[in-house]
Amino acid sequence: MNPTVIKAIFKRDFISYFSNPTGYVFIGVFVVLSSVAAFWPPEFFSNNLANLDQLSEWMPFILIIFIPAITMSIWAEERRQGTDELLLTLPASDFDVVLGKYKAGVTIFLVALLFSMFSIFLVFSYGLGSPDIGQFLTTYLGYFLVGMAMLGIGMVASFLTSNLTIGFIMGMLFNLPLALAGEADAITKYPALAQTIRQWSAAEQFGDFSRGVVTLSGVVYFVSIALVALYICMVLIGRRHWSGGEEGASLGWHFIGRTLCLLVIVGAANIFLSNNNAVRLDATEGRINSLADSSRKLIRELGDDDEVKPVKVDVFVSPTVPTEYAKQKRELLSTLEELKSISGGKVQVNVNQIEVFSQEATVAEQAYGIEPRQVVANVQGAQSQDEIFMGAAFTSGLDKVVIPFFDRGVPVEYELVRSIATVSQQKRRKVGVLKTDAPLMGGFTMQGPTEEARIITELKKQYDLIEVDPANPITEKFDVLLAVQPSSLSPDAMANFVALVKSGQPVAVFEDPMPGLIPGVPGTAQPKQPQGQMAMFGGGQPEPKGDINQLWDVLGVRMGGEEIIWQAWNPYPSAGAFWTPQWVFVDENNGAQNPFSPDDPISKGLGQVLFFYAGGLNNMNREDVDFINLAVTGDQTGVLPYAAIRAVGDSPRLSQMHRVTNKSYILAAHVRGNVIDDEELELDDKVTDEELAKAQEELDSGEAADGGKKKEKKEQVKFNAVVVADIDCLSDTFFEIRRVGEEEMFIDWRFQNVTFVLNVLDSLAGDDRFIALRKRSKNYRTLEQIEAETARYREASQEEVEKFQEDAAGQIAAANESYEKAIATIEGRGDLSAMEKQMMLEEANIRERRKRDVKIKRLEDDRDQQVRQNERELAANIRGVQRTYKMAAVLVPPILPILLAAWVFFHRRQQEKEGVSQSRLRYGSADDKKGAAA
Structure with missing residues (x-):
């Protein structure tokens, strides 16, 4: 390699391109086309994202025109003018000549990109919004790599002809497959073949860069294309050596074989890196493409079991979606790409961009039950109805999990990782749902069939659910038991339920003195409603209820059923008359020192939870019970008698019945401890807490409570429970608010009730894989x-x-x-x-x-x-x-290239005049001409 020759050729070609205004005109056209592609498509304003997605979609096609305009003269012009022989007689190798010319072409293209980048960033910053700098730069890095590959291919076309026009056309044709491969769906009707072709397109390999992620596989893909093209150029420029001539033998087949071997090696390297694409750098400022540590751990652990089959993810999304769903779609596709890249082939993703009335839409509906969802969209200030796809199906072997639609309020990464982990595991955990007056599982009533609660639908995505009838003794064990309003159980059912808790069954207890959002459920201290024909005719006695204090005695807590907690603090002033003090918001601003316990994964990191007409829990301070306050109110509080609400409802008179206490109340607690056997200790209901603690100590030491006689020590049973003094916090209302997302609500609600309830069940079930993911959110830059x-x-x-x-x-x-x-x-x-x-x-x-x-x-x-x-x-x-x-x-963008072109033009004219007599200039003065004539 001769650096002097490379530098000389580079300088000659580079200066010749910019020494006349024509080069600047080409750059100006490129900048204008880039700006039009970036800002003029309707999707730019409808998506409302400060990025270059639309330009990235069109950039390969823009480069098909611009790159041949650079490469057409690289060698064809030399041959046309006869200067190629002069270059070939230089004391340099063919590689030096090819590299010098390629370096000049790359630098010319780089200058054009810098003009485009500066102009587009200027429009963003001073007119639209602040783009993510990291994502912006990586996107242009991707453009540069695409251009490098196309420049190499365009140089091959230039080495094949001496005609500039033919060189331009051939450069376009040679680069066309690189761009059209991204539109494989329009070329072939076979989805599998289209997917294979599309994954090797420039658009597909460039996709990570447009999202702000620099990948080793993407860099190697484009660089390898450029290297192969440069090798072919060296072969073509060296034809004088191997073509043979009249006497020598041609080495054409030899070089064809060498080129094919190089293609095989490069292809194998790219396939390997594509399947092992773990070297990735998220360059975005907000790290919006990075997966959580728990996600990485879960996906990588899929390969720990040799029997685990790959998870196939079939995604069905509409090509264009309303503004309100643009971020959700982008996060869905970006997160899937990240999950696929770190899975080592364990996660296979197939993205289907489908229209509502296409054949693929029929397949999605029949095979997976994924249908288009009608959504409300704001189009230029007016509301309209639109139908879009945004669902996914996860299959592994015979198991299948389907998410029909990714709603805006649902964390995408959490849904994807949970579905992948659930469908790949050999055995799901079991959740028992206690059968109470809260109709969670749905069924048939006197008023007709009822649908299952949204909490049940959500849990089915992760667990096997079993309804538990406490009318008979419960012998089956579950990973966790969900008990909603157990106070509605009959005496026998209550005894069976308490016996199950005493056996060590983890249980989530949701008990409410006044259920409001789940109809037909009696409060803790309220009688049950008559059933059947007695209720229809207003007669008969209600079914008796069991004593809920049996459960509280086991867990070491107390909860009254005659009073409602209120809190005079509203974080949503815009709620106005909707809000009442009985809406108790627990968050960092409600005045409590630790509204959410940082010591328990259930509550750690939570922002806000709403409790609706809730009760309060009392800690009985048993030494053998570990009592953690999960949710605590502030001190602007008091209590309200249940009877007062029944008497006056939500009228203004209700505020006059508030009793101020100014103390914090516990609304949710995690309790763990030893189960005390009442028969063994021979305790009655009037035993004091001190006697209870003393008896427990004697039991632990093996001494009886009646004189020190030794008893055989039994294995101590531990209980594990979460008690929440409200059942409304898991009602369908909160799932619906999360589903529609904040942008569709009149008020920007920020409570995390769904996250809190699911955290409770996961923690008790011993499944903490998704607790951190539920709290994770990503912020995208908007206009x-x-x-x-x-x-x-x-x-x-x-x-x-x-x-x-x-x-x-x-x-x-x-x-x-x-x-x-x-x-x-x-x-x-x-x-x-x-x-x-x-x-x-x-x-x-x-x-x-x-x-x-x-x-x-x-x-x-x-x-x-x-x-x-x-x-x-x-x-x-x-x-x-x-x-x-x-x-x-x-x-705005073409102003700078035009000004530079004008400066170059007049600067060259000025240089041409230097040292030349005025009489010889075409526009010399009349006196100078007369003097010259004399």
Whole structure:
């Protein structure tokens, strides 16, 4: 290698390209095309993400035009002008010549990319929002690598011809497969073949870079293409040595064989790295592509068991989704790619971009039950209905887990990792669901069939669920037992349930003095409702309830059923009249020192949980019980009698019945300890706590409580339970709020009730794999300034609509008042007989009512028309804002290349004039010309 020759060739080609304005014109065109592809597609504003997704989709096709414009003259121009022989006589190898020219082409392309990057970043920063710098740079790094590969291929085309036009066309044709492979679905109707072709396309290999992840496999893919292309160029430029001629033997087949061997080696290396793509760098500022440590551990442990079969993930998503679901789709695809890359082949992902009425949609519905979901979308300020796919099916052997739709409020990484881990495990853990008056499992009632609760649907994704009937003794063991409102059990059922808890069965107890969101469930201290025909005819006695204190005695807690906890603190002022003090929010701002215990994984890291008309727990301070407060209120609190709520409901009078206590209340607790055998200790119900503790000590030491006689020491049974003084916190309402996500709600609720309840069950079941994942969220950069402009227009439009509606309501009220006044006038006349008054009233009633109804109908029509007009104006304003930024995106980027082109042009003209007599210049002065003529 001769660095001097390489540098000379590089400098010659590079300067020649930029020594005239033509090169800058090409760069200007490239910058404009890049800006149009980045900002003009409708998806850019609909997705509302400050990234280059649209440009990344079009960049391979833009480079198909721009790269041949650079490479067409690299060697074809040399051959056309006859300077190729001069280059070949230099004291340099063929490799030096090829490398020098390739280096010049790469540098030219790099300059164009820098112009594009600077211009697009300028438009983002001063007009749209702040993009993620790491993701922005890695995206352009990906563009650079794609360009390097295409430059090598374009050079091959240039070495094959001496015609610039043919070189340009051949450069496009040679690079076309690299770009079109990403559209394999449109080329072939066989999905498996399309997937194979697509994974080797430039778009697919570049996908990680566009998400902000630098991968070794992606770098090697593009660099290897460039190296193979450069080797072919060296073979072509060396034809004078191996073509043979009249006397020599041709070595063409020899070099073809060497090239094929090189392709096989490079292909094998790329296949290996593609299947073992663990070397990855997440360069984003928010680490939005990085998996949690628990996710990495779970996926890598899939390979620990040789019997574990690979997990196949079939994803069905719509090509375009509304703005509200763009982040969810991006996170879904990005997380799947990360999971696939670290799995070592244990996770196989097949992404299907399908339309609603396509053949693939039929397959998704018939094979997996995945159907399009109708969603509400805001399109330029107006609401519309749209149907989209965003589901996935996980299969491993004969086991299958299906997520029909990834709702916006659901953590994507948690759902994916849980489904993969669940479908791959040989045996699922078992959750028993205690049969109480809380209808969790669904079934049939006098009013008809009822659906299962959302908590049950959620648990079925991870556990095997079994309904447990406590009417008979319970002998089966479960990983965890879910008991919701056990106070509704009959005496016999209560005894059987308590016996199961005493046997050491982990149990999650949700008990509520006043259930509000789960209908038909009696409160802790309230009688059960009569059942069957007795309830229909209002007669009969309700079924008796068991004594819930039996359970509290075992667990070492107490909970009263006659009082409700209230807290005078509302973190959502916008809730207004919706909020009442009986909505108890537990979070870091409610005044409690440790609202959530940092010592228990159930509550550690939680932000906020809402308890609805909840009770309070009391710690009995038993020495043998480990009592951890999971959720604690602040001190702006008090109690409210249950009877008061039943008497006055939620009327303003209820606040007068609040009793202020100003102390913290325990709403949830994790209790563990020894189960005390009452028969062995011969204790009665009146035993004190001190006597209980002393007896337990004697039992542990093997001494009897009646004089020191030794008894045979039994193996001590441990209990493990979580007690929550509210059942509403696991109601369907909170699952629905999580499903729709914050953007669709009137209030930005931030409570984590679903996370809290699932953490309780996972912790008790001994399955802590997903607890940390549920609390993890990712923040994507959005078009902040567009959002601000849109919000301003929307707020102004809403104010106009509200003002017009108020005016219309006032006029409607006036019309009603006029009608009532006319009727009252007739009724107040004393000069009319009863019959005359009745006739006049009927006549006036008909006349005045018709006038009122006509006026009200006109006002309502005007109101509706005004609302529609405001919606049209809002949509027009939003479109105007978008058009402004689109025009700026096209007009601003080419300014710098044009200015540089003008500077180069005039600078060259000035250099050409230096040292030249004025008389010889075409535009010399008249005096100079006369002097020269004389």
